[in-house]
Amino acid sequence: MRGEVMAKRNCGRTDRQDPPFVSGLQKRVTFLEVFDYIRQGTCRYSSLEENFVMETNMIATRVIPILGHPVAQVATPALWNAVFAARGQDAVCVPIDLPPAGLPAFFEWVRMADNVPGFLTTIPHKAALAGICDELGEAAALLGAANTVRKTANGGFAGEMFDxxxxxxxxxxxxxxxxxxxxxxxxxxxxxxxxxxxxxxxxxxxxxxxxxxxxxxxxxxxxxxxxxxxxxxxxxxxxxxxxxxxxxxxxxxxxxxxxxxxxxxxxxxxxxxxxxxxxxxxxxxxxxxxxxxxxxxxxxxxxxxxxxxxxxxx
Incomplete structure (x- = not known):
């Protein structure tokens, strides 16, 4: 059976409001809804992570790494995971602090990992990714940089730049x-x-x-x-x-x-x-x-x- 993703409420907590989309997990929730909720000042990234607790067998879970060096400052995992949980998607975004020298080995790991469809990246890897990918979208090809990479049906990698x-x-x-x-x-x-x-x-x-x-x-x-x-x-x-x-x-x-x-x-x-x-x-x-x-x-x-x-x- 596929792993289940559940949103648990902070039982007994009276100092925080739950996001308005917690009650409808099967509702289509957009990233903008989550970001808008944060912008209103109702909660911080950390409280979103506390509101959404991932319970999964981690075998069927789709894992989306985000690479950086450093990566501690990146807010993407908390935000993506809140959206995954609110949508009831069995997926998780995890930060990975990876020096540039580790990129080739990381690509090979992703190639072999069936539940990793691709990954995101931030400073300093965007330019290096373009040189490793087999295919590049229009923006990535023009710029020689990519911030999102996916696996292709033929076992290669395609990159694009969305900044x-x-x-x-x-x-x-x-x-x-x-x-x-x-x-x-x-x-x-x-x-x-x-x-x-x-x-x-x-x-x-x-x-x-x-x-x-x-x-x-x-x-x-x-x-x-x-x-x-x-x-x-x-x-x-x-x-x-x-x-x-x-x-x-x-x-x-x-x-x-x-x-x-x-x-x-x-x-x-x-x-x-x-x-x-x-x-x-x-x-x-x-x-x-x-x-x-x-x-x-x-x-x-x-x-x-x-x-x-x-x-x-x-």
Whole structure:
């Protein structure tokens, strides 16, 4: 018999409300519902994990690893597991702290594990995955990076990159417009590159790329300019409609991205891909100035359903 997934309530607890979707486990629950519940401040990630206790024989359970190095800051497992439990799906997302040298062996382990349909990844593995996968989706092929990998019917691996869709969908949900807008992206790594591709595809007028490595920023700017339709440059402009941090800047122990108060005040929307902290100093400043804001959790929610479908977890 397949393992069962049960949601147990915190019996005897009076200091926490259960998520509104706990009572209907067979109801279709979206990642956005879970993220919205968190955004309301009713509970934290930890209380979601406490609300949902996985009881499974772990033989039939589909396991979705998320790789990173480090991985302690990643909020994805708690959020995905809450959704799996609320849907009654026999699946679990687990974090794995894996140094880059371990990637080839990990791929072979996944190939042999029948209950692992694929996996997710974060810093620093996105670029390396593209070189190992047998097939790449459109965004992954263009960027040379992937954040989601699935096994294929012929025993190979297919990778795709969903960061760009996630960030731009989350920005659109605030009501901010990308078409004909002036946009700044801080960070020319895998996430920043994916977001840049989607900014160009959605018709921005001007895109400015910043990175602590000017050469990397210039390389990305040339690649994005080749897509056509958007003027792409490097450096920090005097004003912009949308500011996006897609770099580690602003994470614990690191300085915030180089967006000053006048630049933030002139923007319509300020977005930060970081999930730790959930509300970065950049976003607090933008919120205080009355700007629309997009958190890393908003971006993650917007791309999560795409990733789930790609992995065949319909």
């Amino acid at each position: 760009g869709h996630g960030m731009l969908d989350a920005i659109a949900q605030t009501g901010a417009e990308i078409a004909k807008a002036d946009v700044v992206i801080c960070g020319a790594g895998a996430a920043g590159s994916a977001i840049g591709v989607e900014v160009v595809r959605r018709g921005a007028r001007l895109l400015s790329i910043l990175d602590r490595d000017p050469a990397r920023a210039a390389t990305l700017a040339r690649q994005l300019a080749d897509l056509g339709g958007t003027t792409v440059t490097t450096g920090l402009p005097q004003r912009a409609d949308v500011l996006i941090n897609a770099s580690p800047a602003g994470s614990p122990g690191m300085a915030p991205p180089p967006f000053d108060a006048p630049l933030i005040a002139a923007a319509d929307c300020v977005a930060d891909a970081l999930t730790d902290p959930a509300e970065t100093a950049l976003l607090r400043q933008a919120r205080a100035l009355g700007r629309r804001v997009v958190r890393g959790t908003d971006m993650a929610a917007a791309q999560a359903d795409r990733m789930r479908q790609f992995l065949g977890l319909g």
